[in-house]
Amino acid sequence: MNATHERNRAKRNRMSAHPSSTSLAPHVATLPDDAATIMKRGAVTADRILELGYSYRACRTLLSAVELGVFTVLAAGPLDRDTLSERIGINSRGARDFFDSLVALRMLVRDKAGRYSNSAETDLYLDRNKPTYVGGAFENVITRIYMDWGSLTDALRTGKPQTHLSMVTKFAELYADETLRDAFTNTMTARTRPVAQALAKRFPWAEHRTLIDIGGSQGCLPVEIAKAHYHISGGVFDLPPLQPSFDQFVKAHGLHDRLRFYPGDFFEGPLPSADVLVLGRVLHNWDLATKKMLLRKAYDALPAGGALIVYEQLIDDERCTQTDGLLASLQMLLSSPGGSNFTGEDCVGWMREAHFRNISVEPLTADQSMVAGIK
Numbered sequence: 001m002n003a004t005h006e007r008n009r010a011k012r013n014r015m016s017a018h019p020s021s022t023s024l025a026p027h028v029a030t031l032p033d034d035a036a037t038i039m040k041r042g043a044v045t046a047d048r049i050l051e052l053g054y055s056y057r058a059c060r061t062l063l064s065a066v067e068l069g070v071f072t073v074l075a076a077g078p079l080d081r082d083t084l085s086e087r088i089g090i091n092s093r094g095a096r097d098f099f100d101s102l103v104a105l106r107m108l109v110r111d112k113a114g115r116y117s118n119s120a121e122t123d124l125y126l127d128r129n130k131p132t133y134v135g136g137a138f139e140n141v142i143t144r145i146y147m148d149w150g151s152l153t154d155a156l157r158t159g160k161p162q163t164h165l166s167m168v169t170k171f172a173e174l175y176a177d178e179t180l181r182d183a184f185t186n187t188m189t190a191r192t193r194p195v196a197q198a199l200a201k202r203f204p205w206a207e208h209r210t211l212i213d214i215g216g217s218q219g220c221l222p223v224e225i226a227k228a229h230y231h232i233s234g235g236v237f238d239l240p241p242l243q244p245s246f247d248q249f250v251k252a253h254g255l256h257d258r259l260r261f262y263p264g265d266f267f268e269g270p271l272p273s274a275d276v277l278v279l280g281r282v283l284h285n286w287d288l289a290t291k292k293m294l295l296r297k298a299y300d301a302l303p304a305g306g307a308l309i310v311y312e313q314l315i316d317d318e319r320c321t322q323t324d325g326l327l328a329s330l331q332m333l334l335s336s337p338g339g340s341n342f343t344g345e346d347c348v349g350w351m352r353e354a355h356f357r358n359i360s361v362e363p364l365t366a367d368q369s370m371v372a373g374i375k
């Protein structure tokens with residue numbers, strides 16, 4: 001040990017022994033030299049911790065703005081505070097701070113006259129009347145999920161879901177409430193559309209003729225694929241209460257002659273057959289035994305040469321960088337008895353076990369990837 005180190009150590013020991021030393025001092029004394037030096041120089045700060053700990057406020061402010069339709073109202077043009085408050089139906093007390101917070105969060109812009117307008121991104125993506133609207137992805141969050149996260153500590157302590165309906169497994173209860181059902185299917189569609197558009201380009205559809213999306217909700221994925229590839233037909237296999245949502249959605253896209261609904265329950269009997277089967281964000285809802293059961297059933301239902309596409313918010317194989325996939329897995333802890341997200345490597349292993357071959361993992365969007373395999 002050199003002389004400088006020796007001096008620093010003696011100084012730290014003096015600090016920790018001194019009755020008036022700060023509460024930090026004893027900790028500094030036990031830190032390795034490098035960390036203690038960095039701390040003293042102020043290179044390590046609490047800023048990131050505080051920012052993360054308070055980030056719920058920014059998140060909730062954006063969700064309320066979407067819920068109240070701020071961006072849809074402002075898509076027609078700039079408005080002053082009172083008019084905007086009146087249009088979205090809020091009390092004057094919080095209005096100024098609410099709108100100015102959205103300015104500070106760069107979701108709104110305020111001009112010199114004090115009028116508010118959308119930023120370029122909120123105008124494109126959060127105006128309900130534009131086809132590029134992504135706010136549907138938050139409907140589920142606004143109606144249920146945001147509240148569920150308040151019980152994360154209890155979920156961690158008990159290992160039990162914190163939603164009384166156990167929504168993700170007892171879908172029947174979720175679908176019995178029309179508002180919750182629509183919020184759920186709209187969220188699914190908003191989350192799936194960019195994935196489906198990427199998949200339409202990245203998969204060799206010319207080699208296949210039929211496609212069935214298992215647990216495909218209102219049909220966003222087959223609609224996008226069928227729009228891009230005129231030779232493809234098929235549809236969605238899902239629980240019977242989703243048929244009206246599917247029929248309405250597919251009809252609105254003029255694809256009811258090529259896409260149909262296959263009502264059923266994947267716990268009962270075999271899956272329907274098609275050249276390509278998709279399991280998109282379905283496996284994460286279930287425990288390992290069910291995940292493997294679904295992969296086996298998909299294999300059995302495919303013809304030789306047929307393909308299975310799994311897409312999910314995958315966790316990176318080292319389980320340390322894909323925050324979205326890891327947090328989505330905690331979401332499963334909150335809302336299902338056995339569900340969890342998984343890595344590409346996990347999925348490849350399970351698909352091998354189910355006898356798939358030529359298995360590949362490929363990113364589709366910023367946060368979702370596909371694992372594809374051939375029978």
Ligand SMILES: C[S@@+](CC[C@H](N)C(=O)[O-])C[C@H]1O[C@@H](n2cnc3c(N)ncnc32)[C@H](O)[C@@H]1O
Pocket residue numbers: 171188189191192214215216217237238239242264265266267279280281282285
């Ligand atoms: C998380 S959602 C994923 C929806 C869609 N694939 C997507 O990525 O947007 C899970 C889907 O599985 C369906 N599902 C749940 N249990 C099912 C069952 N027992 N049989 C068939 N489908 C089921 C749900 O109705 C829901 O549409």
